[in-house]
Amino acid sequence: MTRSSLTTPPPGAVVPAAHPGAPAPGATLASHYSRCFGCGSDHPTGLHLTARTPDGTTVEAEFTVGEAHQGAPRLAHGGVLSAAMDEVIGMSVYLFRKPYVTGRLETDYLLPVPVGTTLHLRAWCNGIMGRKAYLEAEGRVGAPDGPVAVRAAALFIEVDMAHFAKHGDLAVITAEHHDYEVNLERRRGADPAARS
Ligand SMILES: CCCCC/C=C\C/C=C\C/C=C\C/C=C\CCCC(=O)SCCNC(=O)CCNC(=O)[C@H](O)C(C)(C)COP(=O)(O)OP(=O)(O)OC[C@H]1O[C@@H](n2cnc3c(N)ncnc32)[C@H](O)[C@@H]1OP(=O)(O)O
Numbered sequence: 001m002t003r004s005s006l007t008t009p010p011p012g013a014v015v016p017a018a019h020p021g022a023p024a025p026g027a028t029l030a031s032h033y034s035r036c037f038g039c040g041s042d043h044p045t046g047l048h049l050t051a052r053t054p055d056g057t058t059v060e061a062e063f064t065v066g067e068a069h070q071g072a073p074r075l076a077h078g079g080v081l082s083a084a085m086d087e088v089i090g091m092s093v094y095l096f097r098k099p100y101v102t103g104r105l106e107t108d109y110l111l112p113v114p115v116g117t118t119l120h121l122r123a124w125c126n127g128i129m130g131r132k133a134y135l136e137a138e139g140r141v142g143a144p145d146g147p148v149a150v151r152a153a154a155l156f157i158e159v160d161m162a163h164f165a166k167h168g169d170l171a172v173i174t175a176e177h178h179d180y181e182v183n184l185e186r187r188r189g190a191d192p193a194a195r196s
Pocket residue numbers: 006032033038086087088089090091094099100101102103104131132155157159164173177180195
């Protein structure tokens with residue numbers, strides 16, 4: 001993976017153990033939002049990723065490239081492949097039960113990916129330090145041990161739930177995500193502006 005220093009874990013970054021509340025090994029991960037481009041079942045042309053975690057800290061998923069995902073004729077659009085990486089990486093860091101957003105995403109495209117190809121995706125954490133999580137993902141063609149077509153490295157930044165309240169309905173979000181750290185009132189007390 002070609003990566004910048006920004007997505008390389010610094011010395012002292014630690015890969016957390018599986019959170020006690022993480023799904024059981026092999027469990028399917030629920031979509032975080034039904035209209036999400038990556039995992040939402042209600043998105044008409046999205047990636048429709050259904051992911052699972054084999055161990056509570058990493059994520060696996062499959063994505064079959066469809067007609068709606070083309071860039072060049074009959075080939076997947078690079079941005080769509082990057083979105084698939086973003087989604088599985090996002091799912092993997094949320095296993096640690098705190099809300100994060102993508103700060104930086106770096107992608108290497110190694111092989112063209114034709115329409116109809118199933119990419120086997122995998123994402124994992126290389127370390128967390130403070131609010132910064134350093135993560136990686138890969139997409140392999142046709143099988144979990146197939147050739148690597150896409151690799152990504154990412155820096156995700158921890159936020160609080162107030163981050164999502166500016167444009168979404170916090171009550172609905174927290175109802176769907178009651179197992180995440182939701183300290184909005186406490187943080188508001190400490191910082192009236194709260195992070196937005
Ligand atoms: C999407 C979920 C919605 C629902 C959420 C609810 C629950 C979640 C449950 C389940 C979710 C499961 C799966 C999700 C799957 C996929 C999701 C895909 C993820 C996305 O698709 S998400 C959309 C794209 N994403 C954004 O929309 C972010 C826009 N952005 C910002 O909102 C701010 O920019 C923010 C918050 C990132 C930082 O802002 P801030 O003010 O809080 O903090 P600050 O700027 O101080 O940065 C702190 C330290 O990070 C360093 N830093 C920051 N950015 C950096 C960069 N780009 N490169 C290098 N370093 C960076 C600084 O240099 C500093 O480092 P230092 O401390 O060392 O100085």
